[in-house]
Amino acid sequence: MSTLRTLIAGVAVAFLSAALLERWLRARPEAGTPPILYPRIPFIGHIIGLLTEGANYYKITSARCKQPIYTLPMLSSQTYVVTSPHLAHHIQRASSTLLFEPIILPVTQRMVGFSNATVEAFRDQEAKNAKRPAFMDRIHNTLYSLMGPTEIKHQGNVVLEQISHQLNALPDCDRPLFEWCRGLFVEVTTYAFYGPENPFALSPGLVKDYWVWENDLIGVMASPLPQVTNRRAYLAREKVAKTMIEYLEKERYTQASAVIQERIRLHIELGISLEDRGRSEFGMLFGALVNGAITVFWVLNYILSRPGLVKELRAEIERGAFSIDHSTKTASIAYEALRTGCPLLNSVFRESLRFIAPMTSARFVTEDTIVADTYKLRAQSVVQIAGGVMHEDEEVWGSDSREFNPRRFIFTPNGTKTGSENAEKQNVHPAAFRGFGGGTVYCPGRHFAQIEILSFVAVLLMGWDFNPPQGKENIDWDPPKDEKRIPIGVMKPLKDVVVAMKRRKEIQDLTWSLKMT
Structure with a gap:
């Protein structure tokens, strides 16, 4: 029994220490930056969530943090998740400081097996x-x-x-x-x-x-x-x-x-x-x-x-x-x-x-960037435009957003919001369809x-x-x-x-x- 008690005590101490360390090291909110959604498991919770839930995970986190943009801290880095078509449009326009290349090159190298020399070239x-x-x-x-x-x-x-x-x-x-x-x-x-x-x-x-x-x-x-x-x-x-x-x-x-x-x-x-x-x-x-x-x-x-x-x-x-x-x-x-x-x-x-x-459309933040004159994105972070979240958003598409509507794109290639007598006039934001x-x-x-x-x-x-x-x-x-x-x-x-x-x-x-x- 003493061995079991010692083991239980050791596990309890480990969890408590991890919680205290996470609280001490966790990312601190900074004026102007997107709100932070802390993981339920310190440090690695969001990583585990992505690995186990895949495409669903951004829907889960977005349901917890109902914001147009929020921060997911992961180990020593952070990812900004964008769920608003309006902000997605501004992210896409900031092409000089929010770049795709720093993400796609290492991803492609892992995908196909490029040599380091080729990546540098x-x-x-x-x-x-x-x-x-x-x-x-x-x-x-x-x-x-x-x-x-x-x-x-x-x-x-x-x-x-x-x-x-x-x-x-x-x-x-x-x-x-x-x-x-x-x-x-x-x-x-x-x-x-x-x-x-x-x-x-x-x-x-x-x-x-x-x-x-x-x-x-x-x-x-x-x-x-x-x-x-x-x-x-x-x-x-x-x-x-x-x-x-x-x-x-x-x-x-x-x-x-x-x-x-x-x-x-x-x-x-x-x-x-x-x-x-x-x-x-x-x-x-x-x-x-x-x-x-x-x-x-x-x-x-x-x-x-x-x-x-x-x-x-x-x-x-x-x-x-x-x-x-x-x-x-x-x-x-x-x-x-x-x-x-x-x-x-x-x-x-x-x-x-x-x-x-x-x-998700990903961008790497190469230098501190203000988006839509509102949110400050810190350098060395990643921005993810959560297409799956936007595709199910009732505020964007209407009350039947989770139902298949064969006529949703009849009037415009961007789609229209349902639930209105004048559906053809309720055009969806162009950045909502991903x-x-x-x-x-x-x-x-x-x-x-x-x-x-x-x-x-x-x-x-x-x-x-x-x-x-x-x-x-x-x-x-x-x-x-x-x-x-x-x-x-x-x-x-x-x-x-x-x-x-x-x-x-x-x-x-x-x-x-x-x-x-």
Whole structure:
């Protein structure tokens, strides 16, 4: 008993000492700085919360601290969490002192395995000292310029031709919808960006390795020894990265898109090694593949689980974007007509993103900064714009903010607040919708993703019926999301949805042709 009492006493003393130490060392409120939300477990409580609750944690803390911006102290650092669209707008405007680069470089290094020398080269301090555009700025500008109207039209036609080819050869059968969407998107997207000799086309088995890595991405990044603690995902990453290095070494990128060829040219110009150029393209795959593949599944889920919405969308697409050439037995859908003439489909796409995209836009505070003439942000801190919190805010979206409303984005791409007779006049603040990020890090590939997703969803609605699989009376729509994962992209379903896909009788003998115009 004496040993047990000693142990209990020791634990009690340890907790008391930790509490006293935390009280002594805890961050002190400073005039003008955002209010502090102290962790319930000293020093590490917020870190534990993020690791265990993931995307949900900012919703939990925001419910405790109902402020437009507040501070989460973590060990010796602090993070400011922004929950107000108005403040998010001001954060995005302070681009000279609130920077994305100091965060993205170390994160990317952990993600793909860059050498320290390559990270230093990417920082391009010499160019910054000479007041010239640094490497990261040039890459950023390249993405935006080469993802403009001309190149987007070309790449759009390439990817739509590939989707048409895949669907025309598709047999009627039961299939897991998420897994199938993801696999098809890898094929058509890597072809559009990296050409016909991309690694996934030459070695289709790599697709499984890629998703093994992606599924444990956070573990690989967080571990000091991922080759030991997260070995399966680590080896999968190395296998795919090796094929990207070989792709560059054999110059298969000469058939790639203009944006990929220019990225590679800039990396060579900077003197990046062949290995790290391959790893950089491996990292590029994350932005090109992951979010689009997951998003198309959720858009289909939210539509197909609502028979009335299916009927409305089919009628809208048939009126505005669908045509049949009986002489060639070809059914066509034009993307530009979907974009401009199908407001309900576009609204469903954005509402789906509002539901599944809890991403946080992060900035590093390089020097003390006053935001909105009100809040002082201290240097060496991190600012997180909590997209998931804003996407559920009733004050922003209305009383049905936690419900799927397919018409929420009918009147404006920013969305409207519901609960008013004049909903079209209740425009939501432009910074409230975080589906594509915001400010200087607005997703450069958003237009390409929209081409893929809207066209793919439209052709499936017009060409196929989705019924319960064999032996089932219903389809289990609306699977739970992986809300407890640290938000690095849109949320995946925790289980798949199995459907019986069968060509619609009225157009089953037609060949599909998706095109831009």
